[in-house]
Amino acid sequence: MQTPFLYRAWVAASTLLVPFVARRETAKLRRAGMSVQRAHEKLGHASAPRAPGAPLIWFHAASVGESLAVLALIARIGVALPRATFLITSGTATSARLLTRRLPPRTTHQFAPLDAPGPLKRFLRHWQPDGAVFVESELWPQMLRRTRESGARMALVNARLSQGSIAAWRKRPQLARYMLDVFDLILTQNDAMADAMVEIGAPPERVARGINLKSMAGPLPVDEDALFEARAALGHRPVWVASSTHPGEEKPVLKAHAELLKRWPNLCLILAPRHPERGDEVSTLINDAGLTQTRRSLGEQPGAQVYLADTLGELGTWYALTGMVFLGGSLREIGGHNPYEVAQSGAAVLSGTHVANFAETFAAMEIAGAAKLVAEGADLTRQLAQWLEEPTALQQTRRAATDFAESQTDRLDGIAERLIKALELAP
Structure with a gap:
């Protein structure tokens, strides 16, 4: 040639x-x-x-x-x-x-x-x-x-x-x-x-x-020591995670959390931006939303209304703390992030609608009852509130997510x- x-x-x-x-x-x-x-x-x-x-x-x-x-x-x-x-x-x-x-x-x-x-x-x-x-x-x-x-x-x-x-x-x-x-x-x-x-x-x-080989990457690693310390700090508080968020996504996430706190005042949000170097920027957004916070990069444990997880490589540990994960990169036209990592952790998957990078995956997960796609604002708040009110519905979605992830590995x-x-x- x-x-x-x-x-x-x-x-x-x-x-x-x-x-x-x-x-x-x-x-x-x-x-x-x-x-x-x-x-x-x-x-x-x-x-x-x-x-x-x-x-x-x-x-x-x-x-x-x-x-x-x-x-x-x-x-x-x-x-x-x-x-x-x-x-x-x-x-x-x-x-x-x-x-x-x-x-x-x-x-x-x-x-x-x-x-x-x-x-x-x-x-x-x-x-x-x-x-x-x-x-x-x-x-x-x-x-x-x-x-x-x-x-x-x-x-x-x-x-x-x-x-x-x-x-x-x-x-x-x-x-x-x-x-x-x-x-x-x-x-x-x-x-x-x-x-x-x-x-x-x-x-x-x-x-x-x-x-899609990203379905085969295996569960994210969990730091057992960090997990133990975080669980001790949280006690019996309910927790949800918003992970891999991008600019423009933290504001609606924090707004949803503020609304949920009116009914569940002990609820903790673990907020993990996609790029940890945005920690100071995201911290300012949390303050502007009128919410209290602690930060992982400062060596602090979750204890406030928001725990800013502005470190790298620890998502598996935060996923292990909850059954509800909102996956970022999806409220703006970014393309979404890997839902398998959430499903493999045993958590229910929430995402925005901009998921072009994983369109077929999310379609299959929705059909299987393993994931929910939401718009920002009221829709995100409504779905989280439903799971907080109905533990059985949340457990069904978590089981469906786990079954979906396991079905891919063969x-x-x-x-x-x-x-x-x-x-x-x-x-």
């Missing part, structure tokens, strides 16, 4: 720009507390050895959610291939910290190399992957082509492109075919995405519908088997 001009132009541009981009990216990691050695992984300098003689399967994901979504898949493949080792790469310090706590056996985390000749050559020369699995929409041109040229077989899982990305690829059909031809298997999240991938140039015989073995076969990794 002829190399498209746009690809050659990108290679040339990246070669010129890599010193400047490298300086920016390594500085960002250093500011986030990463060591110099770890920051230089962005330049392809490995900070860990490759196990000699063992097959290595490389998983690459961009975001925290994508990275966590493949951990259960790595674990399943690890059981089927006991000699195999695994490498997972991501781009941010946040993802590195969260992944390090949850890595499956024989798995190493590194920061993904920049999409430029030098970093990629060093990375591939050191790790020599036998197979490479890319997650969702992380399609860096040189990373894909150079990995293929290294001899590794490749797969794209959980494939999901935005409508904007699909439109952009349609305008560059030669480049799209050149990129997508590297994959031996493409598993999409749904049938519509499978059709879209074929339309923009993916070989039809290599495209199939898979599953499908993971099938995905693992398909990847092992496509990547020719059978023992």
